[in-house]
Structure formats: structure tokens, C-alpha cells
Amino acid sequence: MRLVPVGVVGELYVGGTGVARGYGGRPDLTAECFVPDPYGPAGARLHRTGDLVRLLPGGDVDFVGRRDGQVKIRGHRVETGEIKSMLDDHPAVRDSVVITVDDASGRASLAAYWVPVPGAGDPGELRETLVAHCAARLPDHMVPSALAPIASVLLNANGKLDRAALPHPDREAPDEAVAPRGVVEERIAEIFEDLLGGPADSHSHFFREGGNSILAIRLIAEIQQTFDIDFPTRAVFEGSTVAELAQVVEAEVRAEIDRMSQEDLETWHPSPAHSAAEDERPLTGPARRSSTRRGRPCAGVEADDDPGPAARRARASDSRVREVSAGAGR
Structure with missing residues (x-):
């Protein structure tokens, strides 16, 4: 047991002379809920x-949720109350x-x-705003996969959330899927599909x-293994698309x-398999400089048309990217 700083979510313990001695006839529950101070x-x-609460700078205690709201998402323990608190902080909620x-794959x-405030605006636009609001303040695994507006939070006869009254949280797909651009993205997309199903x-x-x-x-x-690099x-955690x-x-x-080195650059050639059948599909990003392979001219380019070391190095980079991409597809 350790104290948490101001503003950090933790479980609330109550002490002092007013604390009871335990639950009558429930030694198991007493041992769980009444602990040494x-x-x-x-x-x-x-x-x-x-x-689950957090102490505010002014001394007030802000209720966030319940301990039994802890769930496991993608290997991480998540307090749903912390996400709720983040949503509730938005002025339109x-x-x-x-x-x-x-x-669809059975994973949680x-x-x-x-529940939007009156006059909050279009639900679709607000949904995108809330996704961005959460993404800017929470780790990726804590950003909800689906969000839906409701008129009110309904409780059952026991005063707990009536889950049956909640509508199905249909996931909204992006407006338009963007097909992988270039051979490198294609290979990585295939790896995503194999791992994520x-x-x-x-x-x-x-x-x-x-x-x-x-x-x-x-x-x-x-x-x-695929790209031999x-x-x-x-990189997976800094940019995950x-x-x-x-x-x-x-x-x-x-x-x-x-x-x-410049000497190695001038003597290096792509592998024979790549040279014989180079994948001419476009590269991504800035990788559209030249189809000239390092160290030897392509058809239609005279050997004495030397563009200089910098250009040769750039062309060599393009050729090497194509080589590892072509190798990944074999």
C-alpha cells in the first residue's frame, strides 16, 4: 500500500475512530476489506x-469509479472509471x-x-471530437473502440448500471479505407492481417x-525477418499505423x-534475383527518386552520365528499398 500524488487515481481507504470492526458473520469479507493501518x-x-478517487489540489476528493470496474484490455489492466472521468471532463458530455x-474475434x-448536454451538436461530429479528446490524454489501449450517444444512463432495481438497456455499440468504420500504397505498406499490411486476424x-x-x-x-x-533490417x-509505439x-x-x-563508404557504394549491386525482375510498383513517402540501380546504369542511361555521389546514393537507397520489398514477397 502506498500513497498516490495529487491528481492520480487510487483506491479510497477510510480510517479513524469511526471505522467499524468488520462485517458480522463474514470473516472472509472482513479480512478483505478491513486491513491494518x-x-x-x-x-x-x-x-x-x-x-476509485483522486485528490484535487484544493483538497476535495473526486469520485472516479469503482474498483470492480477494472478490466484487462490487450494485456493491460484498465480502470474504466478513469476513461469515464476523461469523457465527463469534456464540456459537451x-x-x-x-x-x-x-x-468480432472474441477479444475484449x-x-x-x-449523454450529451443540450445543444451539443451533431452526434457524429461529437463522436470524432471525443475520440480525439481521449486519444490526446489516454494511452492507445484505453481509447474506446466504439462510442455511442444515449439519452440517459439507466440503472436497474439494485441501483447498478443496466447493461441490457444499452444499445449495441456499433463500430463506425472510417469513411473510406485507404489501400496500402507501395510494396512496403503491402507487406506490413499482410503482417497486420496475419497477427490481428x-x-x-x-x-x-x-x-x-x-x-x-x-x-x-x-x-x-x-x-x-521480412525486410532483413x-x-x-x-517505432511500434511511436507510430503504429x-x-x-x-x-x-x-x-x-x-x-x-x-x-x-563511397567505395562500397560504387561496388555494391542489387542481388541477381532483384536485378532480373525488379518490382516497379511505387515506393511510399519520398522514395520516388529514380529507378536507376546502384553502381550500374539502367537501360537508356549512359554509363558516363554520372549524376554525382549524392544522387548515386539516393538511387542506391531506392534500389535497396525495392530489393528488400521484392525479397519480402518471395
Whole structure:
């Protein structure tokens, strides 16, 4: 047991002379909820309330949710009350509730429902605003996969959330899927599909599509094996879409070329298999400089048309990117 700083969510313990001695006839529950007080006199106890709260700078205690609202999402323990508190902080939200639902593959995911304030505007636009609001303040695994507006939060006869009264949280697909652009994105999208069990496009986000820290290890290993590069682990967490990871792959390949000496650059050639049948599909990002292969001219380019070291190095980078991409497809 340790104290948490001001503003950080923690469980509320109550101590002092007013704390009861336990639950009558329930020694198991007493042992669970009445614990020794490490900050009080000998023999003192604290009562575990099960309430999740945070201490505000002014000294007030802000109720966030209940301890039994803790769930496990993609390998992470998540307090749904913390997400609810973040939603409730938005000026267009009067009340909210966050629950877990099973996605199409049977994995638990987060669904949020919000009660808008009067005059909050178009629900569709507000949904996108709330997604951005949560994404800017919460880790990826805590951003709800589905959000839906409701008229009010209904309770059952026991005063608890009536889950049966909540509408099905239909996931809103993006307006238009963006097909992978170039061979590198295509290969990474295929890895996404193998690991996550669903279709992937250029904007597919690894963690929001069901990825977790264990699958991230497999993702990194697959990318390293597929493209024969040293892929930095941090890249998966700094930019998790297919397009962002493809840019990292291309950057790593170009860095490999940049580390070569000028002498090595002039004597290096693409592998024979790649030279014989180069994948001419476009690269992504800025990788559209030239189809000239390093160290030897392409058809129609005279050998003495030397564009200079910088241009040769840029062309070599393009050729190497195509080589690892073509190799990944074999």
C-alpha cells in the first residue's frame, strides 16, 4: 500500500475512530476489506471502500469509479472509471459509462456511451471530437473502440448500471479505407492481417485493431525477418499505423546505405534475383527518386552520365528499398 500524488487515481481507504470492526458473520469479507493501518497507531485498521478517487489540489476528493470496474484490455489492466472521468471532463458530455464488449474475434474491447448536454451538436461530429479528446490524454489501449450517444444512463432495481438497456455499440468504420500504397505498406499490411486476424489498410492502427505488447514483439520480429533490417522497438509505439511503420522501414534501409563508404557504394549491386525482375510498383513517402540501380546504369542511361555521389546514393537507397520489398514477397 502506498500513497498516490495529487491528481492520480487510487483506491479510497477510510480510517479513524469511526471505522467499524468488520462485517458480522463474514470473516472472509472482513479480512478483505478491513486491513491494518500502516499510518496509524498499533492495532488500527483501514476500510477498503472499493471507490476509485483522486485528490484535487484544493483538497476535495473526486469520485472516479469503482474498483470492480477494472478490466484487462490487450494485456493491460484498465480502470474504466478513469476513461469515464476523461469523457465527463469534456464540456459537451453530461454523463458517460464505459464497459467492455467482445469484438468480432472474441477479444475484449472498450465501448463508451455518453449523454450529451443540450445543444451539443451533431452526434457524429461529437463522436470524432471525443475520440480525439481521449486519444490526446489516454494511452492507445484505453481509447474506446466504439462510442455511442444515449439519452440517459439507466440503472436497474439494485441501483447498478443496466447493461441490457444499452444499445449495441456499433463500430463506425472510417469513411473510406485507404489501400496500402507501395510494396512496403503491402507487406506490413499482410503482417497486420496475419497477427490481428482482420483486414488492414494504410491507416490501420496496430493497437486499436487489437494488438498488444505480446503481439508487438511478434510484429517486430516479422518486420525484421521480412525486410532483413534492424527494426527499432520504439517505432511500434511511436507510430503504429501501417503507413507509419512503412516509413520507418524505408528510413532504416536508407540509413543502411548512408552508412556505406563511397567505395562500397560504387561496388555494391542489387542481388541477381532483384536485378532480373525488379518490382516497379511505387515506393511510399519520398522514395520516388529514380529507378536507376546502384553502381550500374539502367537501360537508356549512359554509363558516363554520372549524376554525382549524392544522387548515386539516393538511387542506391531506392534500389535497396525495392530489393528488400521484392525479397519480402518471395
